[in-house]
Amino acid sequence: MPNQNQIANPQSGQLPQVKGPQMNDRDYLNDCLATCKYLTDNFNIAVREASHQQLYDDMVQILNETHQSARDAFNLMFQKGWYKLEAAEQQQLQQAYQQFSGYSTQFPYH
Amino acid sequence: MPSILSSKPFTQAPIPEPPKVITTKDLSYLKDALSWELIAFKKLHAFAQQATDPQVKQCLEQQGQMHQRHYQKLLSHLQNNNTAVMATIPQTQSQQQQSQPQHQMQ
Numbered sequence: 001m002p003n004q005n006q007i008a009n010p011q012s013g014q015l016p017q018v019k020g021p022q023m024n025d026r027d028y029l030n031d032c033l034a035t036c037k038y039l040t041d042n043f044n045i046a047v048r049e050a051s052h053q054q055l056y057d058d059m060v061q062i063l064n065e066t067h068q069s070a071r072d073a074f075n076l077m078f079q080k081g082w083y084k085l086e087a088a089e090q091q092q093l094q095q096a097y098q099q100f101s102g103y104s105t106q107f108p109y110h
Numbered sequence: 111m112p113s114i115l116s117s118k119p120f121t122q123a124p125i126p127e128p129p130k131v132i133t134t135k136d137l138s139y140l141k142d143a144l145s146w147e148l149i150a151f152k153k154l155h156a157f158a159q160q161a162t163d164p165q166v167k168q169c170l171e172q173q174g175q176m177h178q179r180h181y182q183k184l185l186s187h188l189q190n191n192n193t194a195v196m197a198t199i200p201q202t203q204s205q206q207q208q209s210q211p212q213h214q215m216q
Contacts, residue, residue, distance in 0.1 A: 025162055025163045028158075028161050028166065028170060029166055029169065032154060032169070032170055035150050035153070039146055039150065042142070042146060043143065046139040046142070049135055049139060051131065051133045052128045052129060052130050055132070055136060058184070059143075061183075062143075062180045062184070065180070069176055072169060072172075076165060076169050080166075
């Protein structure tokens with residue numbers, strides 16, 4: 001029986017039937033995504049440490065574009081069915097809501 | 111000396127914002143970032159040539175081109191004229207104080 005909470009496209013990418021040691025299209029995209037994640041982590045620090053405004057502006061733009069391309073790679077992987085998502089149980093959502101809405105007594109702003 | 115310092119409001123700082131100078135720290139980050147970008151676009155171009163699915167191929171090639179553009183943008187910051195900008199920076203209080211004891215010793 002299929003998982004009711006699963007969110008995934010059918011695998012439409014051209015992957016080899018028998019997977020060997022060679023890199024396939026899915027591996028390439030996965031590595032592309034990993035590279036973007038690595039770059040955004042590191043650029044975030046470089047941006048924070050930049051001295052003058054123009055260097056900061058250019059690095060922020062590079063950071064934003066790299067975030068966008070990570071998103072593009074993720075979206076394509078999802079479309080190809082190479083990325084599965086899972087919906088949380090409704091009950092757990094409600095429990096968390098109850099817990100955190102109860103913290104409103106701690107809010108300093110009303 | 112302290113009276114001159116206290117009479118100047120904060121808004122009239124001799125250097126109001128960081129000048130367009132590449133600092134030693136900037137240089138270290140720029141060199142790192144250029145190395146990351148270079149390997150990224152070389153790898154993505156190689157991947158794009160190997161990929162079979164046209165959409166995957168296009169995605170990899172576009173991202174490779176983006177990283178090469180980023181490389182060029184970062185590289186342009188290494189052509190900054192630090193010498194010229196530094197010549198326009200006013201001598202600050204701390205630098206003057208540092209140079210005074212040297213004169214006294216001579």
